[in-house]
Every structure is written in structure tokens, then in C-alpha cells.
Amino acid sequence: MIYDCAIVGGGPAGLNAALVLGRARRNVAIFDDGQPRNRVTRASHGFITRDGVTPADFRRIAHEEVLKYPSVRHWQTGVTGVRKTKNGFCVLTASGKAVEARKLIFASGLKEVFPNIEGLHEYYGKSVFNCPYCDGWEMRDRPLAVISEEPSVFHMAKLLYNWSRDLIVCTNGGAPLTDEQRQRLESRGIRVIRTQVAAFSGHDGQLESIRFADGSLIERGGAFITPKFLPKAEFKDALGYETNDDGGIAVDAAGRSSVKGIYAAGDAAYVRPSQLVYAAAAGSKVAITVNMDLTDEDFGE
Known part of the structure; x- marks a missing residue:
């Protein structure tokens, strides 16, 4: 046939x-x-x-x-x-x-294809996502991280500001933002961290903190990542x-x-x-x- x-x-x-x-x-x-x-x-x-x-x-x-x-x-x-x-x-x-x-x-x-971050797959689809239109409502008003080495990180941060005003941007060791973009984010209280992300930690798929390669730690209740x-x-x-x-x-x-x-x-x-x-x-x-x-x-x- x-x-x-x-x-x-x-x-x-x-x-x-x-x-x-x-x-x-x-x-x-x-x-x-x-x-x-x-x-x-x-x-x-x-x-x-x-x-x-x-x-x-x-x-x-x-x-x-x-x-x-x-x-x-x-x-x-x-x-x-x-x-x-x-x-x-x-x-x-x-x-x-x-x-x-x-x-x-x-x-x-x-x-x-995801960045090499320890624990990522334990949280992806539960408290770590890639699409704010799909999951932004569920993450509303939480302290969030935007993690990306791509130039689109600026657009993602601007979008997520509609769902949460408690944002940080992690460029994971890269430099995808222009000085003007970084200044515009920081003027809204959005901190930019260039240090590489080492690990996620939390319980039952719910993100609680992000550890960086320099050993520093920041508490977050969710994240959006760009694979x-x-x-x-x-x-x-x-x-x-x-x-x-x-x-x-x-x-x-x-x-x-x-x-x-x-x-x-x-x-x-x-x-x-x-x-x-x-x-x-x-x-x-x-x-x-x-x-x-x-x-x-x-x-x-």
C-alpha cells in the first residue's frame, strides 16, 4: 500500500x-x-x-x-x-x-542541549523552564533567575519582568549583554551576574538556590534557561x-x-x-x- x-x-x-x-x-x-x-x-x-x-x-x-x-x-x-x-x-x-x-x-x-549545570535535570520542567508564556504565570512573584549565554537573554529578562520584579540575570561566564542593556536592566533593579553557574539545589524538583563557580550562593525560587x-x-x-x-x-x-x-x-x-x-x-x-x-x-x- x-x-x-x-x-x-x-x-x-x-x-x-x-x-x-x-x-x-x-x-x-x-x-x-x-x-x-x-x-x-x-x-x-x-x-x-x-x-x-x-x-x-x-x-x-x-x-x-x-x-x-x-x-x-x-x-x-x-x-x-x-x-x-x-x-x-x-x-x-x-x-x-x-x-x-x-x-x-x-x-x-x-x-x-543544555549547559553543564549540576542538578539541572532534577528541576527542569518543575521549577526551571525555557518559555515564559508557557510557565511564567506559575512562577509569578517568585525570586527568579534568567540563565543564558545568548543575546536573547535581554529580551527574556524584559519579558519575565512582567511576571516577577525579583530577577537576576546570569550570563554563565559569557558576555551577551551590551553595556547599555546591562545598565537598563540594573536601572530596574535586575542584577547581572557573569560568573559561571555551577549547580542548582532544592527539594522535590523545586529550586531553592543557585551556586556559582566561585562558591557564592543566591536563593532563587525558579529559573528560566535558554537551551x-x-x-x-x-x-x-x-x-x-x-x-x-x-x-x-x-x-x-x-x-x-x-x-x-x-x-x-x-x-x-x-x-x-x-x-x-x-x-x-x-x-x-x-x-x-x-x-x-x-x-x-x-x-x-
Whole structure:
């Protein structure tokens, strides 16, 4: 069987794409390794009707809705390779399956690379986060730290000032701020610390203090950190699609990549901000594009 579309990735972008295509009576194969980036988060926010939903419940509800359409098939397995065929593409899975499809959507998201801070993973998703729109409300009025070596640290600090006026900025040994930016932060009472961060400490996932490389300690009730993001699935060499400056798959406004028949949605195309609602919307949009392209081909256009 040759599917109309194969979707690599089972997050909000991939699942919403599968939903739209299933409702369009397209045969869809969706592949998901069961390791979403937000699995460490206790709750997801900012998605109307699902504000505060756990990642596990979100996926359970989504699977129930998507898989009620008989033309959608789901495999919980990673994808190890993709190659072009005369009919489109062949997806190779970690479980040894080979599935052919006319079109291919990458919705596999990103993976995070964190700075080397002792204890970070004990607190990430509980009291240490990366998105203020996702978790700023829960951290409101706490003493917070913004930890980043990136120039975006100034923007992050300004944003978080809306949720807490008790802020420090830690540049972790780097110098991403200009003198003017540092002065503007300090004029608001936001202290800038350039010393490298050594460790987090606290209890039950709740941050209590940050220790620096010089041995100094500062009490904090939460933190926002900027990890580096890399594509979770990389098939550029095999398929030849172009990437954007952030390393995501370069797409046009409708989600088409530079290779005919390949599309990308959500974090795979490095859509920002990285939120459920943005990813789901991108999945819907690219699915409509795929269905239209299939329809045009079937009518010989």
C-alpha cells in the first residue's frame, strides 16, 4: 500500500496534520517514537480548552480523536531513514517497517542541549523552564533567575519582568549583554551576574538556590534557561532539502520545503514561539497544503 502522506513526528503539529488529512479521507501513516520534548513538563499552557493539560493526557486525547478516522494508521516507533522512490518516499522505521507514501511531512520537533549545570535535570520542567508564556504565570512573584549565554537573554529578562520584579540575570561566564542593556536592566533593579553557574539545589524538583563557580550562593525560587535547539530528525543529506538559519527545515508560507513532496511543520521548521497552539496550527496549515497538492496532482494539474 502507498499512503497519501507519511508524517514523521507525533507531537501537536504531526497529530493535527493527521487529523486534518484523516478528515479529508487521505490515507495517513504517522510515526512517533513516544519521546516528546515536553514529557518532563507537568502541565502545558496557553492552548484554549486544554490549558494546564499534562503532556500525557494531551497525547491520549489526541490519539483518541485522530485514530477514530479509519484512514489514519499510527506506529509508535522511531524513523531511522527516509529515501526517495518513484512514487514519492519510503520511510524506514526502527522496528524494521518500510512504508511508502506520496507526500512526507516532518513534524519531529527539536531536541534540547543544555549547559553543564549540576542538578539541572532534577528541576527542569518543575521549577526551571525555557518559555515564559508557557510557565511564567506559575512562577509569578517568585525570586527568579534568567540563565543564558545568548543575546536573547535581554529580551527574556524584559519579558519575565512582567511576571516577577525579583530577577537576576546570569550570563554563565559569557558576555551577551551590551553595556547599555546591562545598565537598563540594573536601572530596574535586575542584577547581572557573569560568573559561571555551577549547580542548582532544592527539594522535590523545586529550586531553592543557585551556586556559582566561585562558591557564592543566591536563593532563587525558579529559573528560566535558554537551551540550544537542534533538529530531532535530520535527513538533509539523504533528501537534499534546504535548512534555515536556525537549522530547521526551510519552508514557504504554506509549509512546503525546497524538495517537491516534502513539507515541515512546528518545531521541525523552527516555528517560534515553541508552543502547542503554534505547532498545532502549523500542522493544520501544512495538512491543508498537502491535501491541495494531492488533489491538483490527481486532477492532472
